[in-house]
Amino acid sequence: MSIPAFGLGTFRLQGQTVIDSVSQALALGYRHIDTAQIYGNEAEVGQAIAASGVPRDELFVTTKIWTEHLGRTQLMPSLEQSLAKLGLSQLDLVLIHWPSPAAAVPLADTLAALQAAKAQGLTRQIGVSNFPIALLREAIALCGPGEIVTNQVELHPYLQNRALAAYARSQGVKLTSYMTLAYGKVLADPLILALAEQYAATPAQLVLAWAMQHGYAVIPSSTQAAHLRSNLDARTLRLSAADMARIDALERGERLVNPEGLAPAWD
Template sequence: MKIIERGGARIPAIGLGTFRLEGDTCTNMVREAIEIGYRHIDTARMYGNEKEVGQGIRDAGVPRDELFVTTKIWWSDIGRANLIPTAGKALIDLGLEQVDLLLIHWPNPDIPLEESLEALNEAKTKGLTKHIGVANFTSSLMDSAARISPEPLVCNQVEYHPALSQEAILHSCRKNDMALIAYSPIGQGGELLQNAEIVRIAEAHGKTPAQIVLRWEIEQDGVGAIPRTTNPARLSENIDVFDFELTPADRDLLTRMTRLRRRLVNPAFAPNWDRA
């Protein structure tokens, strides 16, 4: 398993995303993922499944210090009055004394960035989390946040796949010693995984299109991915990406595809995204 080291954090490059996983399905997927080797589990307050994620972690029976658990605070709760209490509720629901990484889920233009980061840093000082970071920040917001935060921000979690360039985010991550953790890393399946060139590369390597895309991501410096699935068979597929390498031509082709700039996640409250 590749480990990304940033700001003192050691982040497993492949994790399990749990967005829209509910009830027993969520608990079972988390447990099965850990049993087959996943050590990075990602959730969020907004997902409404922290209790189920926590149960899956307990059911797996793996020592806590072997896992890297991330949760995120929704954009309405990142002010001084709400972030700490909300993080406390997250720990209660997860059944954990501390998470490994606590993120601001989305920026909020109505709450000063300085205020949000002060509260996020306080969460770390209070021991609610080992590390802190952000999600869905533009490169300029990342640069500002890195300047403001006394403690290292170890990652920016953003949508990233071969149909969406994130060149500006990658540049800012590397400049600020932050990881890029990709959500929707296989483009939510569908069209991307049916791309003829990706299928051709997959056949050449004896892998699936999803494995090719995930491999392209984790071969990049400081990039990890948190694919989500409800299919137990996909769990094994998504983590089985460490026994081969793409060719330079493969990598170049996938990188050129990012010029399509097909963003899948773009809510009304999203920031003004970077062009690249």
Template sequence: MTVTMHMPRIGLGTWCLLGEQATDVVTQAIELGYRHIDTAPRYDNEAAVGAGIIQSGVKRSELFLTTKIWHDQLSPVAMERSAATSLENLQMDYVDLLLIHWPSTDSNWNMAASLEALVKIQQQGWAKHIGVANFTVPLLQQAWGIVGEQLAVNQVEYHISLQQKAVLGFTQSHNMMLTAYCPLARGDLSQFPVLQTIADKYGVTAHQVALAWLLQQDQVAVIPKASSCEHLHNNLQAAQLQLDAHDVALINALPKNIRTIHPDFSPAWDV
């Protein structure tokens, strides 16, 4: 049985935020109105992120918290251990979303065993929803064949300069959310002057335009990382910006082949 997921469409990415800074940024973000936070064991900041949530004083039930399981921990035993350690570090009883961070590179990987272990973790109440990250369409098709509609999310790199038509087509047609990571293409948008032209028209920033372009697409959420109050605030405000069809077409016409995250354990990406 699936449970309806209420994932706020703007979340805070926390990769590269560590220690006290991570705690303070998370608290500040929640004070500004963020209700969705993304972390992972790999970011080495779960304890700091959890502390930031607790420090905010906002009720746990009002927040949507995502963590993940690294790709070398995908045996059922290791997955359960990873999830338990995450909860301990976060000082939480559950997360809202638990993702397989990357597909395994092991040619003998038993995806069914990993996904069934994820479902078991969900059933024991440690995760309200489950999903994957960095899954291509063939991997999504395989995963859907195993757990079907329990698969709530695919988190992938997606921004104004990277095409994700195939993955988005799959997630939209299967009622899944696509969470766009690196939604600001890691921050430097200066090579796309058209964004500034559009931003000037609305009196906003190029970064807000980049986020609004994503948010105007059905079943897409964004998790920009920011560390200054100004950036945190601006990113949250991007939800108020409505781009017109002409602006959307200008952004659609930008080159869409710039992938910033491509480790040697990546799957063969969709084109």
């Protein structure tokens, strides 16, 4: 099952807020839900999924393993806890959320545990997040071709990760874009505003469509039903090659997510 190009992110959403967001999204037709152990909302996401009545085989659910659980003996028990919280017997995709800080846990150990979890049916697919080219290359070498299905990274018009995107594409690894709207910063960009008007679209729809047209999966989050519904329409918006190039020209290397002690050596 390939990664759906459009999904719902749940970063920073807690309690009833995330229950409402996931519930509304599923009712509107979202079928790809992205969460993580460190978000502290897996149980609430699972509650919303269970109450939705959407058949499990129509859903694509992703979670991410936090850094303290990357060891050979820690990873699988932590994943089993995530499954219990989510009320699921299997994930569709499990990611390494961040590389082990200072390589305290060898990547080979983490990937061996992740592949074992896949072999036991705890997840259908595996991948990584926040991996620069060097670490992605190492992960592919350790796992073999075709095993790492995605690298989830910050990617938006102001930070396009072009070298990483080119390498991932050459290896058949799909990029999943998080922070696609750059915390909302790109929504006020004069070019984005002008193009949105030209296409009779919202700025968010325009930027999400730009990312998907480049072949990236997107996982925007929202707590408002109107925005959830509006964002869905980005799936059918097609931009001209010239307008894609104009948005591409907004690149300025503006990284917004760079946590001290966690961030690797970026490309």
